[in-house]
Every structure is written in C-alpha cells, then in structure tokens.
Amino acid sequence: MKGLGELERSIMDILWAHNAPLTAREVGRLIADRDLAPTTVMTVLDRLTRKGFLNRTRDGRAWRYKPGESRDAYVAELMLEALDMTGDRSAALTRFAQTVSGSEAEILRKALTELEEE
Amino acid sequence: MKGLGELERSIMDILWAHNAPLTAREVGRLIADRDLAPTTVMTVLDRLTRKGFLNRTRDGRAWRYKPGESRDAYVAELMLEALDMTGDRSAALTRFAQTVSGSEAEILRKALTELEEE
C-alpha cells in the first residue's frame, strides 16, 4: 500500500476532515498556508486518485475528490501492514499491547470485548 | 522514524534472526541469493547504522553489527507511528481491533489482561 508524502498527507487530511467531496480549488484554498500553485494541488490530487486513495466525480468541468476510505481504516491498514513485516505476529502484537499507553490499552480492551460479544 | 528499503529490510531480517552480531562478510554470505557485491552490503550496513537501526563494534579490523532493537519493538513502533497519524487515536484503535483476525484479537486480549494484572 505504501505511505504518503508530506503534502499528500496534508491533502488527505483535508479531505478526510470534510464530509463533502471537494474540488481542487477548494482544497487549494484550505491549504492556503503553504502557498502552492493550483496545478500543484491538482497534480497531487491526481496522483492520490491514481494510487487509489481518492475517488473523483465530475461536477461541471471540475472534479470533486473524496477519500476512498476513512482515515481510521487507512491507519488500521498501515498498522496491519507493519504487523505483516514480522515473522512472529504474536510477539509483535504483544509488544504493541505493552507499548500503548494505559488509556489506549483501555480502548483496545473495550473494543475487543465488544467484538467478543457479537 | 521512517520505513526501510527492500534490501535494508532483508539485511535487518538477517541480523534480527541472529543472536550474535555479524560482520559484513557474514551478512553477505547469508544473503547470497542476491549476488551482491561485498561493498553493497557494507554500504547498506553503514547506512542502517547511521540511521540508528544498528550498532557496531570492532572485531579486529572488521565491524560486527547488531540491531539496536528487536524486530518486535520495531514493528510496534511502526504501528504506533501509524497511529500517531490520526487525529482520533481512539477511533483508529477501535478500528484496528475490529480488523485483526480472531486469533490475533485473542493474543491482544491476553497481552492486555496480563498488563492489567501487574
């Protein structure tokens, strides 16, 4: 799957933060602090689409982009991918469980418990 | 922290699989299927050291390399790093818990339970 670059992630963040699909121009406006050329934003949106992170639909002459999956799903995928890198998933998982903070352990526990009940 | 390249990972895998620190030559022999020049292996070992993934100590004229941390620790770190990418850690964690397979959920549960008991 592979990680994203810095700008790519910023743009994904913007799109993840909005429910509605945005046009390149709108994204450009929202990322104004970086003072990017409009074409830069378009290029990145295009690449993200090609990579499967975004879907786009026509809106007049413009495209509207929206994320293919939620940020949470993406993060979970990244975590699983990291996990795949080890020969011993069990050891890595255990290690992970030991490493997360207490409150996060709590969240995990809760999620797992709910899982069990279904 | 950043991920590793393909060759870098292969080499880390070899070192992670051995308890004793290895020399460049030894690593080269163990990775023989790729038919790499000895200098290639050295260069990569050197880069990994510079990046903090390996520690090296002298052994005569040669260096012996060993991983700075276990593979499990590395994987756990990668997972945490992915987790850091989200605004809502709780949601991502929950999602993750729901995504792992049943047996892995079991492992996680167990690790978390043990944590609790300490």
Place this chain on the structure above:
DNA sequence: CTCGGCCTCTACACGACGTAGTACTACTCG
C-alpha cells in the same frame, strides 16, 4: 468572440535507496 477558470500533460529538482568501484590499510603466509 473573448476571458477566465479548470483540466491534462510534461518537466525538473531533490532525496532515498540499490548497487558498486576505487583506493588505502593491515594481517598472514611463504
């Protein structure tokens, strides 16, 4: 018909990584 906006295509610089050569040093065997 013309202008402004939006698109597509193409491009370039830079850093990471795979890959390796060259040159220097020092032990080892005859």
Place this chain on the structure above:
DNA sequence: CGAGTAGTACTACGTCGTGTAGAGGCCGAG
C-alpha cells in the same frame, strides 16, 4: 620481507517517489 587478501572509507550513479509548477487546450459566461 613481499604479495595477496580481507576489510574499511569514500565516492558515484541510476532510478523512483514526491514536491512543485509551467504550457497549452477546452468550455461556459458575458
């Protein structure tokens, strides 16, 4: 003691991903 061998450091080059953007084409509004 001289030559070969192993090991090191330094340098280099091609490729790919990513940030960044220009040039030019198409189309709807006025």
